[in-house]
Amino acid sequence: MPLRDIFVTVVVFGLLPRILLRPDIGILLWCWLSYMNPHKLSWEFAHDFPFAMITAIAILCGVLAWKEPKKIPWSPVTIVLVLFIAWMFVTTLFAMNPDPAWRQWDKVWKIQLMTFVVIMVMTTKWRINAMMWIIALSLGFYGFKGGIFTVLTGGAYAVYGPEGTFIYGNNEIGLALIMTVPLLRYLQLITPYAWLRHGLGLTIVLCLISIVGTQSRGALVGLAAMVLFLIAKSRKKGLLIVVMAIAIPSIVAFMPDTWHDRMSTIKTYEQDASAMGRINAWSMAFNLAKDRLLGGGYECFNIRLSFLLYAPNPRDRHDAHSIYFEILGEHGFVGLFLFLLVGFLAWRLASSIIREAKRSETTKWLADLCSMLQVSLIGYAVAGAFLGLAYFDLYYNLIAIIVLSKRLLSEQLEISGDSQEEANNRLDRETRSFVRRPVKAPVT
Structure with missing residues (x-):
């Protein structure tokens, strides 16, 4: 009996009526389906069933009927993203490869739509933290599993993600886990239970092992940058420094000679065919962007014409394997500028939130949150230079959470006269309403 298929189906369809009343619960389910992809772990009818699409439709219907205010806090970040x-x-x-380009656009606009739905719906502390738990544990599951796999196999085989998803490849799952470690650290900072903090700490270590176990050179570079910023941005640095000083060298020493040989090619990239293929694709993207203001459109790296016209080596067709050159080739210099500007403005916004939130005990959690989100963005920016996940929904959801954090901080400053006890009572009422009834619009 396909128990996994039945479990996922029962969970999704069992929650659909609730989602029509509470679209925030739908966002949590959508995150679970999008990041853990539990249906891809089954083998029969649930494997290719469109659970995420059905959930998204239910969320949109729920949003239309929801009594809470549905506003997008317009800021430089959201405006530039639009x-x-x-x-x-x-x-x-004007894409060079029209039919595949439209199929890719169909995926991208849906990701961006859900980004703005998140901004409209996940407007409270409880909702944001619940979303962080779902995302971190969904991706952390693969880090936990991959870390154990790496230890049991002695690092002889590369770690991969669930087949048929954004994070299937070893490079892609490596990038996703780099972005996940800071989220796990945030949860560790806010969790009051010692046993849960220890469990999260174990998950972080296994995620680090899994990242190394992907045997991705780009992920290794991104891991180094992420760890440095994680230490710099985190509270309680002393213990974290000790753990990382022991864990990272031990993991590297554990890996087999074949892993060390592969990583050593970072220094001698000109002798590596894969690295030279990427450089050829990057050169093609640059030349294409110079020639066409609009770039080549989606999937321009997958046609021979673009390489024949613009690549130094026309016969070496290769994927971009870089978020920056992927955007440059597909959307030109204007697209790359807008893409970089979104990340820069999100970073600036997070920095301003950290400065303000540190001043009060009631908002300190926002400082911890945005600090770890910045670490995750750094991991994405550095590892993404060598890995092609320019449209990864996690990146845009983290930006949405930064925008929401600014909104929450502003609201908290406006109602600073409320006592901590009153704030806790509001949070308790919202938590209980998860199992009882829809939450009414908050009174400000």
Whole structure:
């Protein structure tokens, strides 16, 4: 009997009526389906069933009927993100590879739509923290599993993600786990239970092992940058420094000679065919962007014409394997500028939140949250230079959480006269309503 298939189906369809009343619960389910992909771990009818699409439709219906205010806090981050989405639509109209480009656009606009739904719906502390738990544990599951796999096999085989997903490849799951470690650290900082902190600490260590076990050179570079910023941005640095000083060298020493040989090619990239193929693709993207203001559109790296016209070696067709050159080739210099500007503005916004939130005990959690989100963004920015996940929904959801954090901080400053006890009572009422009834619009 396909127990996994039945379990996922019962969970999703059992929650659908609740989602129509509480779309925030739908966002949590959607995150579980998008990041853990539990249906991809089954083998029969649930494996290819469109659970995420059904959940998204239920969320949108729930949002339309919801009594809470549905507002997007417009800021430089959200405005530039909308401009970036609009520009990607324009480049798709003139894509060099039209049919695959429109299929890719169909995926991208849905990701961006859900990003703005998250901004409209996940407007409270409880909702944001619940979303962080779901995302971190969903991806952390693969880090936990991959870490054990690496230890049991002596690092002889590369770690991969669930087949048929964004994070299937070893490079992709490596990037996802790099972004997940800071989220796990945030949960560790806010968790009052010692046993849970220890469990999260074990998960972090196994995620580090799993990242190394992907045998991805780009992930190794991103891991180094992420760990440095994790130490710099985290509270309680002393214990973290000790753990990382022991864990990282031990993991590297544990890996077999074949792993060390592969990682050593970072220094001698000019002798590595894969690295040279990437450089050839990057050169093609640069030349293409110089020639075409709109770039080549989605999937321009997958056609021979673009390499024949713009690559130094026309016969060496290769994927971008870089978020920056992927955007440059597909959307030109304007698209790359907008993409970088979104990340820069999100970083600036997070920094301003950290400065303000540190001043009060009631908002200190926002400082911890945005600090760890910045670490995750650094991991994405560095590892993404060598890995092609420019449209990874986790990146855009983290930006959405930064925007929401600014909104929550502003609201907290406006109601600073409320006592901590009153704030806790509001949180308790919302938590209980998860199992009882929809939450009414908050009174400000």
